[in-house]
């Protein structure tokens with residue numbers, strides 16, 4: 001694999017000072033320009049070893065063409081229907097209510113994790129194949145999905161309150177030290193986000209090998225979610241370097257990005273400097289996807305089925321099934337905007353339960 005001339009070893013400075021308790025040599029992390037490469041769904045299906053090598057080295061991977069343009073259009077229709085059911089007309093840039101978190105764009109409420117859009121997206125063959133590759137799983141090993149929600153950003157021109165850059169929330173989603181390297185999360189992007197100032201995921205490449213490992217080493221007793229350490233200590237101490245060496249991942253519609261939950265990341269909304277797209281009400285739509293091997297634990301299966309039937313959105317941890325968000329609103333099931341019955345699942349979805 002092309003290593004882009006980067007040093008492979010992680011260099012750690014031995015001198016601990018109060019200002020820099022982590023003491024990492026950031027020079028071992030590539031900046032925005034280096035390291036960025038995309039792969040196609042065809043390369044995943046052909047079982048090329050390069051995508052996996054890239055993923056292990058940088059902690060994330062972009063795969064294009066996981067959805068065809070027809071599938072993207074179908075997912076967008078399902079999104080419009082879901083939002084219309086909650087009185088948000090996403091075709092009207094001048095009259096769009098906030099729905100979900102306006103700062104980071106995340107939607108977990110109203111059974112977003114069981115929206116017809118999310119179930120449609122997560123049951124695509126290419127999406128499942130990317131997770132099999134990431135977890136080194138054979139084609140016949142059972143994958144389970146989490147019930148993640150989605151993310152949308154409105155056009156900043158349509159929203160005077162909108163803050164734009166949200167890159168202050170770098171974090172890890174890894175739940176426990178030991179789980180850090182195991183969990184793989186991702187998203188499928190449904191609207192082109194190619195302009196350098198468009199909304200999107202921001203990653204700190206290779207930080208799963210550097211920052212994450214160092215924090216685990218230095219906090220062996222830590223049992224809370226790692227994201228809290230990421231938020232309050234490292235992120236502040238190294239803010240300037242993290243900003244400088246992180247990069248926003250440009251994505252065309254129908255592409256997907258997967259990353260290790262031990263990779264430091266955040267997202268950004270669409271900046272005011274982005275090329276205006278007159279009439280385009282929604283500037284980002286990403287369906288979160290997250291799958292892993294089935295640990296074959298009966299208690300977990302029961303918990304997951306209960307979350308499914310109650311329309312609970314979950315965090316990006318299928319093996320833990322931590323629920324967030326509330327139940328579907330009245331009429332959502334009848335209107336077909338959420339799926340909380342096994343017989344309503346799209347083809348290829350039931351096997352993920």
Ligand SMILES: O=C(O)CCC(=O)C(=O)O
Nearest residue numbers: 151173200201265266267
């Ligand atoms: O919206 C994104 O690109 C990523 C948000 C995030 O941090 C996550 O889903 O874990």
Ligand SMILES: [Fe+2]
Nearest residue numbers: 171172173265
């Ligand atoms: Fe995250």
